[in-house]
Amino acid sequence: MSHGKNLQFDSKCVHAGIGDYEFGPVVPPIYQTSTFRFKDSAHGAALFKGEVDGYIYTRMKNPTIKALENAMAELEGGHKALGCASGMSAVSTTLIALLKSGDHIVCSKSVYGPTNTFINTILSKFGVEATFVDSEFAEEVEKAMKPNTKVVYVETPGNPTMSITDLEAVSKIAHKNGALVVVDNTFMSPALQQPFVFGVDIVLHSMTKFLNGHADVVGGVVVVKDEEMYLKMRKVLNQHGGVIDPFNSFLVHRGLKTLSIRMQRHCENTLPIAEYLEKHPKVKWVRFPGLKSHPQYEIGLKQHKGHGGMISFELNGGYKAGEILMNSVRFCQLAVSLGGVETLIQHPASMTHLTMGEEARKAAGITEGLIRLSVGIENVKDILADLEQALAKIS
Ligand code: LCS
Numbered sequence: 001m002s003h004g005k006n007l008q009f010d011s012k013c014v015h016a017g018i019g020d021y022e023f024g025p026v027v028p029p030i031y032q033t034s035t036f037r038f039k040d041s042a043h044g045a046a047l048f049k050g051e052v053d054g055y056i057y058t059r060m061k062n063p064t065i066k067a068l069e070n071a072m073a074e075l076e077g078g079h080k081a082l083g084c085a086s087g088m089s090a091v092s093t094t095l096i097a098l099l100k101s102g103d104h105i106v107c108s109k110s111v112y113g114p115t116n117t118f119i120n121t122i123l124s125k126f127g128v129e130a131t132f133v134d135s136e137f138a139e140e141v142e143k144a145m146k147p148n149t150k151v152v153y154v155e156t157p158g159n160p161t162m163s164i165t166d167l168e169a170v171s172k173i174a175h176k177n178g179a180l181v182v183v184d185n186t187f188m189s190p191a192l193q194q195p196f197v198f199g200v201d202i203v204l205h206s207m208t209k210f211l212n213g214h215a216d217v218v219g220g221v222v223v224v225k226d227e228e229m230y231l232k233m234r235k236v237l238n239q240h241g242g243v244i245d246p247f248n249s250f251l252v253h254r255g256l257k258t259l260s261i262r263m264q265r266h267c268e269n270t271l272p273i274a275e276y277l278e279k280h281p282k283v284k285w286v287r288f289p290g291l292k293s294h295p296q297y298e299i300g301l302k303q304h305k306g307h308g309g310m311i312s313f314e315l316n317g318g319y320k321a322g323e324i325l326m327n328s329v330r331f332c333q334l335a336v337s338l339g340g341v342e343t344l345i346q347h348p349a350s351m352t353h354l355t356m357g358e359e360a361r362k363a364a365g366i367t368e369g370l371i372r373l374s375v376g377i378e379n380v381k382d383i384l385a386d387l388e389q390a391l392a393k394i395s
């Protein structure tokens with residue numbers, strides 16, 4: 001049942017992607033089947049030829065997955081979406097579809113560690129050349145463009161430095177040079193940042209994070225702007241095989257219903273925590289888009305509808321002090337991942353960004369003492385009290 005494009009964003013979160021199903025359920029049923037029966041051999045052949053619409057095999061298309069894909073296309077303001085088995089499947093599907101041997105990619109230095117590793121160690125095996133830049137300085141992107149640059153890949157805010165890239169400026173540069181812009185919108189979600197508005201060509205996510213929101217699913221999505229790009233991506237995803245399954249699709253779709261309200265609470269909780277940390281004598285620096293001290297604060301104001309739930313910071317005592325903090329928290333949980341309802345704390349250099357290597361981390365500004373906090377939707381007093389008692393343990 002489509003309610004049209006005119007709904008407010010928070011209403012869309014509740015209703016997007018819900019179709020008409022037998023018996024009239026208000027949420028999409030879980031079509032937990034690998035394959036679909038044909039009416040007869042001519043029907044099967046017609047489905048394979050694309051002459052009639054319908055379902056063949058879940059790796060190719062499934063109604064529960066389709067419902068989530070429709071919802072994500074609507075929330076991002078795109079044409080169609082592709083549900084992937086993980087955020088990394090979304091990243092790899094996109095880059096395999098867009099690049100070939102002899103092509104060049106310009107990528108933000110501050111991206112999720114395995115994205116950097118995928119480009120550096122896997123795409124490079126197939127003859128794709130890469131340049132990593134501080135994409136928060138648009139002129140660095142411009143300088144890195146080459147005649148064979150086909151993709152500019154941006155994560156903003158970047159994981160874990162929280163650097164903010166001006167999507168409008170970077171899109172103009174890329175398009176002038178005939179390249180496409182891909183944005184990983186995981187840290188903000190469409191509730192807080194809608195990259196297509198700024199001219200971006202493809203938006204992807206790890207749905208494991210804010211979109212699902214409950215730390216119980218691994219999933220990803222690619223959203224595209226036109227049918228030609230959709231068919232190109234679908235072909236790669238079908239052969240590469242990294243599709244999401246119906247049950248996880250159902251869970252993410254359920255999570256989307258509260259996306260807007262969860263993001264609002266993440267934003268409300270995070271600002272006082274960032275301000276508290278910034279004033280704390282044991283804290284060296286804090287990076288959060290809502291602090292005026294953020295070097296790209298103004299770009300954030302233009303691009304974001306809220307400041308998000310992610311903070312990175314470093315203690316005066318470096319990693320040793322960070323280790324004491326991580327071992328002393330009781331309420332905040334020491335775990336990787338982010339964007340769930342519970343507050344998580346982790347150390348990128350030894351955890352999420354370990355595979356990048358020391359040199360790439362240093363170049364990206366991922367210091368050895370950087371701590372990343374994913375602020376949950378609990379009562380902020382409990383999060384602050386926990387940080388206070390843990391910070392007090394540092395001598
Ligand atoms: N993009 C971003 C920005 C991410 O943060 C992650 C995962 C991915 C893509 C990959 O998604 P996945 O395949 O895990 O669904 N980020 C993680 C992190 O920072 N901690 O643990 C996972």
